[in-house]
Amino acid sequence: MTDRVLLVDDDAAVREALGQTLELADLRPILAGSYIEAKDHVSTDFAGVVVTDIRMPGKDGFALLDYVLQADAELPVILLTGEGDVPMAVRAISRGAFDFLEKPCESSALLTVVHKALAARELVMENRRLKRELASGDAAARMLRGTSPQSEELRARVRLVARAGAEVLVTGPTGSGTAKVAEVIHLVSPAAPHPFVKRSAAALGPESLQEACEAAGAGTLFLDEVSSLGPAAQLALLDRLDAGGDARVIAGTYKDLQREVEAGRFSADLAMRLDVLRVRIPPLDERKEDIGPLFRHYVSLACEQAALPEPDISSDVIARLMAQDWPGNARSLMNAAMRFAMGLNDPSPAEDAGLAEQMAQVERTLLIAALEKAGGRAVQAAEALKLPRKTFYDKLARHGLRAEDYRGG
Incomplete structure (x- = not known):
């Protein structure tokens, strides 16, 4: 240490x-x-x-x-x-x-x-x-922000997959940024000098799919929400992959493709061909410590775009953000940052909770996040929160938490 x-x-x-x-x-x-x-x-x-x-x-x-x-x-x-x-x-x-x-x-x-x-x-x-990282010209560091172990693992996975050249399936919940991850894979791959073409799978038929492949050339074709690809387009894409082609295909989805196959809505053969390499984007709820850096970054971008002075972002604001759930993930956090930058609102938890309840919720969330990051090691978690050990254990007892419950294995 x-x-x-x-x-x-x-x-x-x-x-x-x-x-x-x-x-x-x-x-x-x-x-x-x-x-x-x-x-x-x-x-x-x-x-x-x-x-x-x-x-x-x-x-x-x-x-x-x-x-x-x-x-x-x-x-x-x-x-x-x-x-x-x-x-x-x-x-x-x-x-x-x-x-x-x-x-x-x-x-x-x-x-x-x-x-x-x-x-x-x-x-x-x-x-x-x-x-x-930014000076290194590393697109993964520049575009996939976050300081959590999960974000580090995502960047490492993206760099590894980018070099392989095979088809990639990018999975992640709504708003997590599958298109951005696909773009980063392209930018750090040998295909970076060639086009990156993004298409919504729901809008593609066999002919427009062929046109998209031709537009990508020796670059990358990203199919957004591939599970919505129609039956005829699925067959056309499978034929194209079987025949080989210049463009690398990266598919993004928030759905479980295997379940789509089992339900008869997606080709088993195509699912297998697309799922050669997989990149999973963890939701924000799994990497709470990224919320603060991401929010500050989004606020800075919003202020730059709108030519506004950057507002102060207090630790209380960050704590309230971390106490909330983010089912819309990065997209929702970006929207909240835009509103904050414009002075339209101050992110806060549910209004029907009293102050004591809100503060307790924030404290419990921070304790859990620290324990999860430390793998259940109480001393390391207490250190991350800058708390004396006795105070840390007292707070765990108050919230009914046990460090051992957050240990892996």
Whole structure:
């Protein structure tokens, strides 16, 4: 696990006491007694924050602040000030310090500022990761957003399938973006220089299907909701696949094709030919942690398109979004983002629930999402929520949740 807090203080007793406070909060401190000890831990890859005393022998906390900001201007530094040092600490804020605390500081005050700084650092590190992916020219990273393990797996699957060249069946619930996934498969495949042709299967007959294949040439033909393809067009597509052709076929569906076959509505032979490689798009309810980044992205796009200033998106707004169900998936979230960007509404849960009930629902949803992501490992889930272990277990008990219920196998 990554260390989260570099704590620097030449007073061993203070250093150990503050270190214990951080340790009890599962923040994994690195303890250093001087500028020299601390500087080796500072880098652009350090995902944590720096907490340093101002007055130390040799090079002091201000020297360390300057060193940190020179190494990484976005690495938060929190200064610990003694009596009489507050005016200096205030000046240091203008020089780039994140915040300061007066010594002796209460544990709760230290943890509050550290958690705030960690949240800022996490956002910086995530933005840097996304910029690296975008700079790489990787269409999967650029167009299939999300930070959850499920989104990472989707991108990896898309890249793998793109290289294969065989037919692909893209499955996903309504609004999940099967067409976008198909387009990304095309863009990261060798066929990228050639056309990507999208057609609604419901509107295709044998002749228009042939025209679509010809239009795609050596590129990709995407058939949206292939289960709606009529019997004659199904036969024509099967003949085309049997005969071979230049265009690669990617089919998208939110229905279970096997059930369609069993019901006599879809050709078993065609289903088998299309389902060579499969890409499943997980619904938003399976990857709640993607809701925040996706919503912010959609709001930014909407504001850019409408030439509007971007509104602030508070953590409360994100928490309310995560507490809701999204049967329309990314499409519904995009619509909500558009309304939010236009100032037409503030996403919120059901209005008939009282405040206490709404907050309890949000808390329970966040607990479950953290447990699911951590595979039932309570310590890891508590860490993700920045909660002390005892507080985390108390909340589980209050909501009738058990960590072991979310373990795989």
